[in-house]
Amino acid sequence: MNIVLEGDNMGSITIVGLGPGDYDLISHGAYKLLKEGKNIYFRTKKHPIVENLIKENIEFKSLDYFYEKENDFEKVYDNISKFIMKEARTNDIIYAVPGHPRVAENTVEIIEKYAHNEGIKLNIIPSMSFVDAMFNFLGVDPVHGFKLVDAFKLSKEKIDTNSNLIITQVYDKFIASEVKLNLMDYYNDDEYVYIVKGAGIKDIEEKHKVKLYELDRLDKFDYLTSIYIPKTSKKYYDVFDLEEIMEKLRGENGCSWDKKQTHESLKPYVIEEAYELVEAIEKDDLEEMIEELGDILLQVIFHCQIGKEEGYFDLREVSAKICEKLIYRHPHVFGEENFNEEEFNKKWEELKKEEKGEKTVTESLERIPKHLPSLIKSNKVQKKAALVGFDWDNIDDVYKKIEEEYKEVIDAHRHGNIQYIEEEIGDLLFSIVNLSRFLNIDPEQALNNTTKKFIKRFSFIENSALKTGKKLEEMTLEEMDDLWNKSKKITN
Missing domain, CATH: 3.30.950.10 (Tetrapyrrole methylase, C-terminal domain)
Structure with missing residues (x-):
């Protein structure tokens, strides 16, 4: 096989294969070239036929010394390839490698790329491969x-x-x-x-x-x-097995429940599985996390199968899209850009706006899913606004805003205007989310923790009442408040 790439006033590279190791298995063309050629370089002389070639008075230079300079084989291969290219800029050279040049020979791939870029003529003389x-x-x-x-x-x-x-x-x-x-x-x-x-x-x-x-x-x-x-059965199922299983479940002889599901009907399960995963993470239960992650993956495969049946998309398109997105949004990792962690969030938002074709910040605010929990959504809105400078200068201003909104709630209550009260309560909650953002606290997590704490303490009150033979309905508020204070000492 010959690849000819003409260059002016340059030498050429002929790469020959030495075969798998038996002297009878080197090709006639490769042997003839080594016998008659000059400027011969061997990637390594650690090859069984080298001794025979030396007896044939074939002169060559070994490049084994490159291995002594580096521990990283990738660097070794690249350095050898650069050396061969340097020699080929002024001379016709022969470069010999074990086996077949096209089989598991990294330097040949690198040299071919360099030769193409520089317009150096490249020839390949094969022998039998070790495969x-x-x-x-x-x-x-x-x-x-x-x-x-x-x-x-x-x-x-x-x-x-x-x-x-x-x-x-x-x-x-x-x-x-x-x-x-x-x-x-x-x-x-x-x-x-x-x-x-x-x-x-x-x-x-x-x-x-x-x-x-x-x-x-x-x-x-x-x-x-x-x-x-040799080929064998799998040790574990993988995502492609899951894809095949879902295709069978939705197939002609599949499950009647699975077959009738749609993107719309599956919406509640996506949300439910996500929350169950969060709960498993909070419990630090690894087995449950594995199970819940599997349930979420099932939802992804389920939607992909429906999309495939409808002719709109499949798992490969979904996988390709997220890969493209991750590469595009991390130019500091996959590209040449360089920015620090503080700049990352702003850059991320800029790339998302560009990706979505958004011209204004408002468009990115409106893109936030309407079904997100309100605390999470308000936090996201505030963060996006803050990235363009719409934010308080310091935390003292945030505290003042909370006090202001709190007084407006009291005022609304005094006037007895239900709609106005709801609006002011919303403003107060929004300002508290703002405070949590300034303090780097997740408001959703904070409120969830407080709710759990309340349940624990309430449970203490109820159990304490039952031990005295009382129902909560029969206790006074003062008695319950006293138990509440005791519960604070033994619960977090």
Whole structure:
């Protein structure tokens, strides 16, 4: 395969594959080029055929010294790639890598990107890959599908247990331990895996079938070692399984209740599940949190399935939308912008306004959901207004406003105007929310805590009355008030 990118007064790069390790498996084209070429660089001389090539009087320079300068492999690969590019700006060079240049070879990807940007001619001369040798050695047909993963990137990969898996660069027992721990998130501990060493190299290749939990107990790891795991059943259900389950529940032979639900009919459940999660969080009950988060996820999948059936949207569109939103609203993380935490809220609001096409602050205030609890909604309104400078200068002004609104409530009560009283009570509550904002207190949480405290103390009064043989209705206010004061000493 050749990729030709012409550049003026520049050299070229020819990347050759050395094959999986057996001298018979390097391609004729690759061998011929190494035999006749010059300016040859090997990414590493730690390859079984290198000794044979040296006997053939093939001269090359090894780039192994780059590994000694850095502990981070990503930096090593990038530094090697930059070095190759530097050499190629003035000379035609040959760059040799183990296996097939297109299979699990990070430097080739990087070099190809650099070469494209600089207009340097790039040629690829392949040999057999270690993957071909591995499947041949294992007696497995790759037509059934497989995924190839670098051991150093395994933690960032999404593993599909329904596909065969090959993990490369399992250099030592430490890496094997890391691989094992990552795989245990997807496979059962006693799942059989294969440690394959030197695939495709006569008299060296060997395989060991072990259980996953035994993976790092063998002393069989070096730069020629990979792990092979046949496809199997899942250890856990995932969100895609949930999607399939919901599709079946809504299908022809599904559940009659699930099939008749709509976006409108599910509204109460979304709210209910959200509050149940909040309660689980407040109780610090992890098991209940897991359950309630699952219930909320079910609501998301439920709405996505309905949207899919109606032809409007599905889970992928919903996932894409939130990913796009998060990236867009965090330019300091995913982009080049730089601002501190104090500036973040203002920037967030600016991005939301731009995203929603809003021209005024009022539009963003009106966007706040009308069904939000009133304390939460008023708090949000005040915060948005404060971001554009519509706020008290200091907390003393807030206290004065509360006193003012309190006096207006008293005045409204004296006049006996019910509508006016309601309005002034609203103003008083709004000013108290303002105070909580200045004090960095969540007004909704504060009132909920007070309500819980009231219930505890009321329970103490009622239980105390029952112990004396009285009902609350039979007690005087003074007696109940006395018990209330006692309850304050033993309840929070």
